[in-house]
Structure formats: structure tokens, C-alpha cells
Amino acid sequence: MKKLLLATAVAALSVSAAHAAPTVYGKALVTVDYSDFDDESTTKLNSTASRIGFKGAEALTANTDLVYQLEYGVEIDSDNGGTVKGKSQNQFHSRDTYLGLSNKQYGTLVAGRLSAIDDNINYVSQTVGQYDGFNAAYWDGDRVNNAMAYFSPVYNGLQFMGMYAFKEDNASDLPTDAEAFGVGVKYEPANQPFRAGATYIKSGDFNTTRLSGAYDLNNQIGLGALYQISDLDKSDKENLAAVSATYKTATPWTAYAQAEMTSNVDGVDGKDAQRLVLGGKYAFNANATGHVYAGYSNLEQEGQDDKDGFGIGTGIEYKF
Numbered sequence: 001m002k003k004l005l006l007a008t009a010v011a012a013l014s015v016s017a018a019h020a021a022p023t024v025y026g027k028a029l030v031t032v033d034y035s036d037f038d039d040e041s042t043t044k045l046n047s048t049a050s051r052i053g054f055k056g057a058e059a060l061t062a063n064t065d066l067v068y069q070l071e072y073g074v075e076i077d078s079d080n081g082g083t084v085k086g087k088s089q090n091q092f093h094s095r096d097t098y099l100g101l102s103n104k105q106y107g108t109l110v111a112g113r114l115s116a117i118d119d120n121i122n123y124v125s126q127t128v129g130q131y132d133g134f135n136a137a138y139w140d141g142d143r144v145n146n147a148m149a150y151f152s153p154v155y156n157g158l159q160f161m162g163m164y165a166f167k168e169d170n171a172s173d174l175p176t177d178a179e180a181f182g183v184g185v186k187y188e189p190a191n192q193p194f195r196a197g198a199t200y201i202k203s204g205d206f207n208t209t210r211l212s213g214a215y216d217l218n219n220q221i222g223l224g225a226l227y228q229i230s231d232l233d234k235s236d237k238e239n240l241a242a243v244s245a246t247y248k249t250a251t252p253w254t255a256y257a258q259a260e261m262t263s264n265v266d267g268v269d270g271k272d273a274q275r276l277v278l279g280g281k282y283a284f285n286a287n288a289t290g291h292v293y294a295g296y297s298n299l300e301q302e303g304q305d306d307k308d309g310f311g312i313g314t315g316i317e318y319k320f
Contacts, residue, residue, distance in 0.1 A: 022054040022055055022056035022068075023054070023055050023056055024052070024053070024320075025053050025054075025055065025319075026050075026052035026053060026319070026320055027050060027051050027317065027320075028047075028050050028076055028317070028318050029047065029048045029049060029050055029129075029315060029316075029317040029318075030046070030047055030048075030050075030077060030315050030316060031045075031128065031129035031130070031291065031314065031315025032045055032046075032313060032314055032315060033045075033046055033129050033130040033311060033312075034311060034312050034313065035130060035309060035310070035311035036309050036310055036311070037297070037307065037308070037310075038308070038309055044130075046077065046129055046130060046315075047075045047076045047077040048129055048315075049132065050073065050074050050075065050076050051071055051072060051073050051074060051095055052071070052074060053069060053070060053071035053072065054069070054070045054071075055067075055068065055069040055071075056068060057102065060101075063103055063104045063105060064101060064102065064103045064104075065101070065102045066099070066100075066101060066102075067098075067099075067100050067102045067108065068098065068099050068100070069096060069097060069098055070097050071094075071095040071096050071097060072093065072094060072095060072097075073092070073093045073094075073095050074091060074092055075091060079091060094113050095113075095143065096112070096113065096114055096115055096143070097112045097113050098110040098111055098112030098113070098114060099111060099112060100112075104153070105153065106153070107150060107151055107152040108151045109148065109149070109150050110148070111147070111148045111149075113143055113144070113146075113147065114143065114147045114148075114149050114163065115141060115143050115144075116141050116143070116144050116163065116182060116199075116201055117149060117161045117162070117182050117183075117184045117199055117201070118139075118141045118184065118199035118201060118208070118210045118228075119141030120161065120184065120186060120197065120199075121184060121186055121197035121198065121199050121210050121211075121212045122141060122210075122212055122226060123195055123196075123197075123212045123213055123214035123224040123225070124212060124214075124224035124225060124226040124242045124243065124244045124258065125224075125242075125244070125258070126224075126244050126246065126258050126277075126279065127258055127277050127279065127295075128279075128291050128293070128315065128317070129291065129293065129313040129315055130295075130311050130313055131275070131277045131293060131311070131313075134240060134260060134262070135260045135262060135273050135274075135275035135297055136262040136265045136266075136273035136275075136299065137228065137230070137238065137240040137262050137265075138230060138232060138238055138266050138267070139208050139228070139230050141210075142174075144163070144165045144174060144180060145165070146165055146166040147163055147164065147166075147180075148164050148165075149161065149162070149164075150163070156189065157187055157190060157192070158185070158186075158187050159185070159186055159187075159188075160183075160184070160185050161183070161184045161186075162181070162182065162183050162184070163180070164179070164180070164182075165179060165181070165203070166179060167179040174203045176203045176204035176205060176206050177204070178204030179203065180201065180202065180203035180204075181201070181202060182199060182200060182201035182202070183199070183200055184197065184198060184199035184200070185197060185199075186198075193215055193216040194213065194215045194216075195213060195214045195215075196211075196212070196213035196214075197211075197212055197213070198210065198211050198212075205231070205232075205233035206230070206231065206232055207230070207231050208228060208229070208230040209228065209230075210226065210227070210228045211226070211227045211228075212224070212225065212227075213225055220247055220248045220249075221245065221246070221247055221248075222245070222246045223243070223244070223245050224243065224244045224246075225241075225242070225243045225244075226240070226241070226243075227239075227240070227241050227242075228240040231267075232266065232267035234266070234267030234268065235264075235267060235268060236264040236267060236268070236269040237264060237267065238262065238263070238264045238265060238266065238267050239262065239264060240261075240262045241260070241261050241262075242258065242259065243258070244256060244257065244258040244259075252282050252283040252284070253280055253281070253282050254280065254281045254282075254283070255278075255279070255280045256278070256280070257276070257277070258275075258276070258277045259274075259275070259276045259277075260274065260275045261273070261274050262274075265299070268301070270300075270301060270302035271299075271301040272301075273298065273299045273300070274297065274298045275296070275297040275298075276297075277293055277294070277295035278293065278294055279291065279292060279293030280292050287318055287320060288316065288317070288318050288319075290314075290315075290316050290317075291313070291314060291315045291317065292313070292314045293313055293314075294310065294311070294313075295310065295311050296308070296309070296310045297309060297310075297311075
């Protein structure tokens with residue numbers, strides 16, 4: 001009888017554990033980068049946005065699931081967590097980590113440390129390695145602590161989103177300690193060559209508006225664009241404009257070009273930056289991608305000498 005009870009308990013536990021088992025996923029991206037900027041040359045081994053995560057869902061009712069994600073960034077080339085905007089972070093630093101509810105009819109609400117909703121409105125970025133992210137813009141769809149976000153169901157390609165951040169410890173992500181809120185919309189109709197979206201985020205005296213879209217000319221050529229204006233409560237508003245183009249060849253290679261221009265960098269009137277990156281991605285298979293790229297960047301500020309330079313790099317990326 002005891003053996004039967006034990007076997008029943010183990011079986012029940014196994015079924016429960018299997019039902020709630022999370023999906024393990026991640027990405028490892030390592031590049032070797034050479035740069036010569038303002039007559040100072042360096043060669044570095046970089047880990048870019050490498051991560052490991054656990055996510056899953058648990059059915060609560062027929063239409064509602066509890067959803068969760070625990071995602072952590074890792075620097076696979078060192079034992080530290082690197083820096084974000086000049087601030088050091090720990091190895092296995094928190095990326096998007098949340099707990100929430102997802103309803104088929106009413107949408108998804110999550111709470112935790114989240115990427116700002118404008119991270120979902122970016123149809124232009126192609127760059128990796130030393131050129132990952134935008135060149136000089138203060139705001140780049142950063143993560144926000146103590147945040148909640150809502151995503152509506154998709155209605156014929158149209159989706160609405162919103163976010164709110166409590167006035168707690170947001171200084172590491174937002175430029176102010178005030179509470180924050182944001183609203184956004186994106187339109188991605190099925191079987192159409194175009195996609196577009198817009199967001200607005202405000203925190204105290206800081207606010208930023210982003211518009212982005214993409215258009216596929218055919219099965220080979222795609223175009224993307226993004227415009228962002230940020231008010232940092234300084235001498236002037238920062239403006240970012242970026243465009244990109246991709247060309248998928250008959251081989252595993254996809255070539256791309258990305259150009260960016262940022263005026264009034266960090267809200268400083270007359271401080272401007274430009275960047276052009278040319279690169280290629282080689283798809284070994286669905287999970288492994290090789291990268292090669294070269295770029296030129298320039299920073300100008302009234303009353304100071306211009307700073308410019310170029311860089312080249314290569315690397316490999318693996319997703320699981």
C-alpha cells in the first residue's frame with residue numbers, strides 16, 4: 001500500500017512538473033572588433049547582448065494563463081557584467097524579468113523589470129558588435145525597473161500597448177527619478193510588405209517620441225526607417241534619424257547598410273553625430289549566424305575639435 005501511494009505521489013509530481021516546465025532559451029554573440037577613433041586604435045573581444053532565459057505559461061482558466069520570464073544577460077568573454085551608459089553591472093544581470101497574466105480576449109499584463117515599449121517599435125536596427133544599438137542617442141528603448149506593461153490582442157495586425165513605472169528605483173534606466181508612463185501602437189498586417197509603429201514615453205521632465213516603419217520591396221530587398229525626438233530638459237531636443245537596407249542574396253549571405261544621424265546629442269545644442277555601417281550576415285543554419293561589418297562614425301561639437309574614426313569586426317552568433 002505504501003509503495004502504491006509513493007508511486008502515485010511521484011507520478012502526480014512528475015505530471016505537474018512537466019506541465020509547468022519552462023522553456024530554456026538564450027543567445028551567445030562574440031565578436032572581435034578593431035577600431036581607430038580619434039587616432040587611438042584598439043582591438044577587443046566583445047560579448048554583445050548574450051543572455052540566458054527561462055519562460056513559460058501556466059493555464060489558470062480556459063482563457064487565461066499565468067506567464068513568466070526570467071532573463072539574464074551574461075558577458076561570455078569575462079567574469080563581469082560590462083557597463084551600461086558608463087555604469088557597471090553584475091554578471092548575470094537582469095534583462096526582461098516579469099510575471100503576468102495573458103487573456104485571449106483582453107490581452108497581456110506583465111510586471112517586473114521590462115524593456116520600454118518603444119523597444120517594440122524598431123524596424124531599422126541591423127548592427128552588432130561595437131556598432132550594436134544607436135550611435136549617440138541618449139534613449140534606445142532602455143529597460144525600466146518596477147514597471148508594468150500591457151499588450152492588447154492583435155486585431156487584424158493592429159496592436160496597442162502601454163506601460164507604467166512606479167516612482168521607486170528607476171535612476172539606472174530613466175534620466176529622472178519620477179514615475180513614468182508610455183503608450184504605443186504598431187501595425188503589422190499579415191501578408192503585407194509594410195509594418196509601422198509609434199510610441200510616446202514620459203518621465204518627469206523627460207519625454208521621447210518614436211516613429212518607425214519598414215517596407216519590403218520584394219523577397220530580397222527590405223527598407224527600414226526610424227525617427228526619434230527626445231526632450232531631456234536641456235538646451236535643445238535630441239533628434240535621431242536612422243535608415244537601413246537589407247539585401248538577401250541567393251546564398252546564405254544577407255548584406256545590409258545602416259546610416260544614423262543624431263543632432264543635439266544629450267540635449268546639447270550643436271553637438272551632432274553621424275554613423276554609417278556596412279555589413280553582412282551568413283546563416284550557417286537556423287541557429288548559427290556569422291557576422292562581418294565595417295563602419296565610420298563622427299562627432300562634432302561647436303568650439304571643440306571633431307572626433308571621427310572607423311572600425312571593422314567579425315563574429316559568430318548562436319541562438320538556442
